[in-house]
Amino acid sequence: MKDRRSISRRSALLLALSSGGALAKGFGGLADKAPDFAVPQPGTPLVFPKDHGPHPDFRTEWWYVTANLTGADGASYGVQWTLFRHALEPNATRAGWDDRNVWMGHAAATSASEHLFAQKFARGGIGQAGVQAMPFHAFIDDWALETRDDSTGAGIERLRVSAGDRNFAYALDLAATGPIVLQGESGYSRKSETGQASYYFSQPFFTAEGSVSLHGRKMQVSGRAWMDREWSSQALGPDQKGWDWFALHLDGGAKLMLYRMRSIEAAPYLFGNWIDGGGATSLLTGEDIGLEPLETIRIANRDVPIRWRVQIKSRGLDIKTQALNPRSWMGTDPAYWEGPIRFRGSHMGEGYLEMTGY
Amino acid sequence: MLRVERLSKSYPTPQGPIPVLRGVDFTLDAGASLALTGESGSGKSTLIHLVGALDDADSGEVVLDGVALTRLPEKARAAMRRDKIGVVFQQFNLIPSLTVAENLGFQARLAGRYDPPWQQELTERLGLAALGARYPEELSGGQQQRVAIGRALAVRPKLLLADEPTGNLDEATGDNVMSLALDLVAATGCAFLMATHSERLASRLRRRVRLESGFLAQ
């Protein structure tokens, strides 16, 4: 059971990549054997700040930030910032154009009425995109997730995230109020019975402050952000179809990560992780979790569930989620749904929902 | 039907204008026929051309079916020729690239009055039934002139003009053609004006006048 949990939401994204679109084969090749790439080994301790940087021995890797925000106008907003690295060959990191890493960035800003997004591709090796561990700096073109000037530590406690396109832009200062959370067995997360695995850690305890501009209208915002880091060489099972993933900030300080993995043949697989306000984690198994779509809408010729009922029996949690903007569709290569949500019921709070493979 | 008043015409030459018609007057009723005689150069052809709206007079007037020809613009004169006048020339003036049948029906088609039974009758009465597919150059002179008469009458004109219609034909052929023409004129009831230098031919028409020095001598 534990092995499955480590197949995170990002893997789902990569699964969707394999269904067509740009670089499909390259990214989709994750299901292939990759004998020349490094393979995650259990018991390998994660070392910071080194592991904030890229891992060129591994085929694929990502830096991912989502934020739930409230504007000075009282309205809710959401922001997504993602940078993927994908190596076309082993030992991909070389000088100049000989570098074989492809970088992809996705960014989005969401309000109740707008969902604006953009996508970037870049080659490694020439300085157009990349990540350095210390001081931490991840970038593609003019989008960046980087250590703030006023930061004193060597880690990722104080970051600034920024991105934009013609229609939108955002810049947020992030400050960690809790520790980094290692997922799985001290950061080693199994993915399947056959032993596929990845390295995975999160920082769910960011406060966020800054501004979001939609169509030139700039708004001061503040709220909470969640960062994920994962790298691996093989991530997907062959029959996996798509994912429904929840990252929830509960009022009171606890965090909840949940997902449902849909397979072509098997029953959906449910998994979760309860993180208390101090960063201690408890894994949640399928019997404990109830995930039930309540309503679907039609987006981009697909039926996407937009309201959910979520239950965690052991914690007495029974909530219904509501998307801030049901049309938070990422029309990128590949396309998927990702946007801010709110929930009510036994618990109140907000978070992010990602759905792929519809 | 046709009224000609004080019609005058002269031709320019390097030695000054030579008057051909010096004030000609006559009238012609529907169904009437008039022979115009005179010597070569007496102005017969000129008079036929003026009456046929083919040429302009210097002064005077030609009134056909109530319309004064000399005051008409070119386009209306062409329409008069097409719809109300049939002309038979000495040189036949058939269209060489059209067959006999096509020539026969041509003016009627132009005028939008193509009438197959009448066409059929004309063809038979003129004895052209066997020649329909031939070209003019394959016909004798008499045959060609019969086609020309048929073409002129096919449109059922108010006025049939003929300028030396038998001038290119031998006597027997000419007489034959003349008889056919007169029969048909009688059948259609149109007015008939013919220029000829032959007194014998002229005598077959109801009236005759003579052109001398540009004046009509009754």
Place this chain on the structure above:
Amino acid sequence: MKFPGAMKFPGAMKETLWTFAALASHWRRRPGNFGMLLLGLAMATALWSGVQALNAQARNSYDAATAAISGGGARTLGSSRGGLFDQDLFVKLRRAGFNVSPVLEGSVRIGEENVRIIGVEPLSLPRRSPIAHLRSRADLIEDFFSGPGRGFASPETLRRLNLAEGAQPLTNRGRQLPPLAALAEAPPGAIVVDIGVAQHLLDRHEKLSRLILADDETLDEARLKSIAGDALRLVAANEESELDRLTDSFHLNLTAFGFLAFLVGLFIVHAAYGLAFEQRLPTLRTLRALGVAPMHLVAAMAWEIAVLTLAAGGAGVIGGYALARALLPDVARSLESLYGAQISENLALDARWWFSGLAMAGAGAVLAAASGLLKTLRLPPLSVSRPIAWRAEHHRYLRRQAALAVLALVAAACAYGFGKGLASGFAVIGLALLAAALFLPVGLAGALALGEHVARRPLARWFFADGRQEISGLSLALMALLIALAANIGVGGMVEGFRQTFGRWLDARLVAEVYFEAATPADAQDIEAWARKQSDISAILPVWRAKTRIGAWPVDVFGMTPHETYTAHFPLLDAEPNMWTDLRDQDAVLVSEQLARRLGLGVGAMIDIPTSHEDWRARVVGVFPDYGNPKGQLRIDHEKLKRYFDDASGIHYSLRAAPGATPRVIEDMQQRFDGKIARIIDQSELKALSTEVFERTFAVTTALNTLTLIVSGVALFASLLTLSEMRRARIAPVWALGATRRQLAGLEMIRVLAFAAGAAVFATPLGLFMTWCLVAIVNVAAFGWRLPFHMFPAQWLVVLLIALCAAFFAALVPLVRLARSAPTELLRVFSNER
């Protein structure tokens, strides 16, 4: 009684239709005449649209070459100084949020072929780019920049290079291309590779030639300046490429020839239509007498022209397509060897081209039929016989011709006096040809009048007198022949003169026995050291080169050493007395004729030359001819080249070898240095190559010239056919008076030959004038060089013979018909007078 029926009944349309049917029935009886009319119009259209197709094809290829990478109309950023800029600028701009995509272009040699290398970065290419659709083919794109990479070339380019898919040819500098793959969208003559591969192949590390702006990028020029300084400038989408500018003159040349051929073709149409008009005159009169209004008559004739245009124009456009296909390889070779431009040999033409061909045919038909249409409008229904008409008409005609000729001559003088450049050159030629053509009948009439005056025997007098009557009928055909002959002499003289000049110039320019290019400057040093020790090699002369730009013009700078090879042989047009010593000791340069003309510089003038450091001011001490080079060229002392140009090639050399030792020297060098020598060639081979380039350049000109002559032969044939119809009426009385048909046919033949010979004689000075215009005006404007003026009497003789042959064969058919015509046909003239 009013006259209402005339307007509404019968319908005007119906009347036009019947009139049209009557007129068109004429062709049923005269298919030969109709065929000639169709042929003339089709030929005129074919030649014109063929040439237009070639031009369009070439332009499309230039556009495709630029658009294939960026998509049509894309804006790009290029170096403000021309040439390449640092890749770092690209990264800086991307990091500042500019949506730009890098491109590096250059060329390599693979075997004997120049191949354009285009390096692109597929991830950032604008979506509009034809190559960008690669992005949706992941299998292609991943290969493109992983592993050994991929080189995409159009199937045609692969065929030309004689390479199969998957091949990995070596460039002549020893770099290996990635495996090649066919891709129809690849620009003609180019191989598209990843930007990194291109930098390696072209040896341009971290350098770029331009940045393509994304379709929706709104360029903030102030920000651009704050990041890139003055290094980059926006190249407007419609800014014509260098290729466009360089090849403009070539295309204008083609167009001028196409137009000439079109005009000659129109002479045929005019002759054929004129004949038809004459023949149908009685019918037209009869139609008028039967009551057809002149407007309807003209409308019917317009219908006829429309049908003709569709039929002949359509056939002509198809013929033009075929012609273009046939000439395209030659044109492509010419453009490649002259300008390095790659033209796709897959002829692809859009609807616009087809329509413009038809429009041209229609315009031509209307033009050729205009006089007939006008006469029809004014045609009285009665023909008034005027006994003196012919003579008065003839004199009026001659006077009008002479007046028009004088007018054209004045216009030509104006074009020469006030005009400038290529267009004025062609205008002078065109107007002078027109003036001469217009004057031709006047001259011939004079000659015949003289003959009539001198002749004694009655048949001879009739011969001359009757000939004068024939002139107006034949004159158009004779004018066409005159123009074609003059063009033949003119162009032939220019080409032959150029060939001789070029040959002598090559001899003087290529004095050294061996020319080689080392792989690297270090290799060059090795070879140089070795060569100095060889007894067979009397001198090794560096001919290093560098590039600069004067104004907007690309200029090659060549180094020279003061050696007998140059001082004794180097061809010069103008020079100062102490040129060679000044060149070595002072700030002095030699400039090519093209550059001198472009900059308006003469010997003694000062010139500022951008170098690697700062501008170098030098004095022009000599001007040298540099035929066939579209770029400007400067020659300076070798030492100064090294000093001023950091990027001087350092690999180009000439060798002076002992007589007869050349093959051995070359073999020695190849064995000893092998990979260190990129290219080596001996004098004779280089001359052969240069001569081939020359021949290719004029292959199309010669082909078009010949076609024009053929068309004019057909024009003559059409006119004679026309005339023989009309002439029967004139010959019949003479025949009746006792001349035999054979005798008459013989006389007719002599007359036609005499006319043709007259045209040829008249064409000679005209052709010489045209040669002069070509070498003194057109070539100078088009290519920047002026050729010495030569005369080639042997060519004139050939042209005379061609004229006589054309006339002989053109006259043969109608005359044989006359000689064989049954007496009844001649008798018909008397019985069936019109």
